[in-house]
Amino acid sequence: MAVEVLLLVVGLMLAAVVLVGVGDRLRLPWPALMVLLGVAVAAVPGLPDAFELDPELILPLFLPPLLFATAQRTSWALFRARWRSIALLAVALVAVTITAVAGTALALVPGITLTAAVALGAMVAPPDPVAVEAVAGSVRMPRRLLSVLQSEGLFNDATALVVFQTAVLATVQGGELSAPGLVLRFVVGAAAAVALGIVFARAARWVADRVTDATGRSALTLVLPFAVYLAAEELHASGVVAVVVVALQLRSASTVDEAADRIVQRSFWDVVELLVTGVAFGLIGLDLRQVVTAAGPDLPRMLAHAAVVCAVVIGVRALWMTGAWLVVRRSADASAAPRTGREAVVMSWCGMRGLATLALALALPTTTLDGAFPARAELVVIACSVLVVTLIGPGLTLPVLVRALGVQADADTEHAAELAITQRARHAALTRMAAEERSYDLPDEAVAALHERMARLEAVLRGAPATSDERDRFEAVRRGRQLAAKVQADALAAAREEVLAARREPGVDPEAADRVLRRLDLRTVLLD
Template identity: 85%
Template structure:
């Protein structure tokens, strides 16, 4: 009962802190971590939420990864595969090496494999934390999409290194660079296959389930199923969940307007509650980390400060180098293009659930005795989590404003306008074809031309005028035919936007906003 009360309390706190975050312009997940720390510090509070560390990632990561991946597209990943490779693989590897070297120099009694395990714990920015903290901040879409792309795949690299390093530590073996690379490549390829197979199977089921509630429920079960299946096959569960979300989103049908609206609302609620519990759990678990450190906590925190400096420094240098390479690129979607953007991207290396889960899952013993410096490694990992999450979480909005790296509203509106015009042209083309079939009365043609002429304004959310409503009511004789042609025209518009979403260079967020308005018009018409 205590566990249930705690979960319900964290959910309620998440709902309340969303409002607080809106008023204070602070990311509410960072406020949830602070709340968890405060609650955990209450004297006499029992360890009610004693969750097995091995369950943290399977319980929280799949749904949150799935929700984040639905906001992007295959086309975006194909266009940015170089950035993904540099950030999700190369930067993670460099950070692991830098942290491992630092730990070997300052942590007494640590071995090389244990130091590498520490590097793998703290190297990857967490996709959930990045999305939760950076998502609400008004920054250019180029920067946010870079962070999203990095966060969705870097856990795969870190998990492979961590599992290999821990196994070598426990068994007294050695690390093999070639073995790590081979395991990573095979795990990623297998995960892609698993993700595509599950996505196609899910699409087959969705096409045969008539109940919209059942179809939405399937999307909730799917990320857990594909994650567990991939892990059982020793593939990357992270990559498998991302692939299944991308593939399922890319095959969305034109006539699924009601499903898209229902699932959007459903996943907004799921994401809010799961994120709240997950970030509250981070704060609550910090108490047991401090208790395990005991009297050595000050010395461990000093070492943790050095590792935090290395983690932040490596990312800052990497982003500065990326700016020097990208600033003269002809591709306007590349980032960072300015020194200010490099500073923002360097500051957005938030660690989260993955770091906590890996730290708490360190085994207590090896074949040679106790796991080397286990308590200190956990303290260091959690310190990096707190510094990189709370610091940017509370200061990122202010940093973005001070540096002037605001969202380019004109560019975003231009992207939406282009998609809106494409949708309007597709709708008018379909409507014109129906007119030529001589099945429409003259008054219906007149009404349709007037309403379709306002489609661009309707897609922007402008309501129809009172005069237009009265005129449409006066044409009841042709209402059935008008509705059919409007539905056909709107279907053409949705088809055009869905096709545009799969094109390189099209912002999936802009396409989703236009598609949502078209879906709303379609559902209201029905």
């Protein structure tokens, strides 16, 4: 049994690596291909049942590392600038979707109670942050749209989980839902999670400062999301919010002297994210088999009801994004989205459900104090149907839709964002170098060598590679002129400090800052 599970995990990891290449060639998001692969494998006759997921382990195993990886790509400044969008999408839209789905379920599903219908709404309401990042992140669309989708996905699970847990508890114990109680629980849970995330981030910084090995510090970042998620859940706070806060806090506390750490951790987390995402989406496809088995002969009727709920979920999001477009198009904020009807269509289509929906559906209890959980099998079928429709459909068609509507990444805009940060970094470096040239009595040849090196800084920050001859010359100068190397190191430190400061400012794209910072880090490590 254990060997079979191990073989499955290894096989899914290998499949993820292969499908990344296949997805690039076909221009399709590879996570959607992983789900299809999982479904195909699950349909193989005679496959043992050892591959069923324990619902209680789905979120704690997969959500913390993937949330942490996604949250590292954004910043506190971006959240402060977009708090209205986050509130409208991650709270208000989730609440409206829960209400619409609950009303639909009450009208369609025989024997369902109000609290069970609300639980269904909470299962299917939040677009999954992992699914949105995995699918939309691989499609060339404007950074404005992607950053809004990322912000929505990082916080909407917190809203849905509070509603789901309260609704399930009321169903099991025969109680009633209280709107003020739900709001109070959400606010208290979110506040506790924020405090916990800040405490864990500070503790992690304290530990990292005393670990001399870069590999050890990278390993700490892998353990941290699991630790803070589990601690938050034990304290009945939001594990999702706690993980996001700890990632944002650590990223904002990054210093100019951590160039090597940033390079190691970026590569480390790219690998972790790829493998964990592959296993998670593959297991989603595999686990759909038990849903079909549990439905039995009533599956066609359940699927008909599920089709109506899917239409409601998609329709509510489309109407909401249309309203957002009518408001945002008059906004003076150039970074707001959606600004056009085409962008509203793309954002409506990016409401992918994923791990959270599956985990909550399978976590429904089988019994209550009064007997069986109302319409449990049908609720699971409906939830998984919404997952498949909103994930596979957009996953396979989003690249085509983006190209057809002409809502593609504006290369000139992205280049301008990077260029502005590059110019700030270059100015900071040259200012520091000029100041230190006056402080040190450098020989003329050392000054000339410094200016020769720094002349290429702007090109390096834009991504132009250095030639092998240039690297040899840089290394020879480094060995022969230690003072010159010291001045250049200080200049590059000033450039990194300026980029980190820019990353924390409202209106600055964190992704653009990270690209410039990575080139500076690589340059620093190369010359060190």
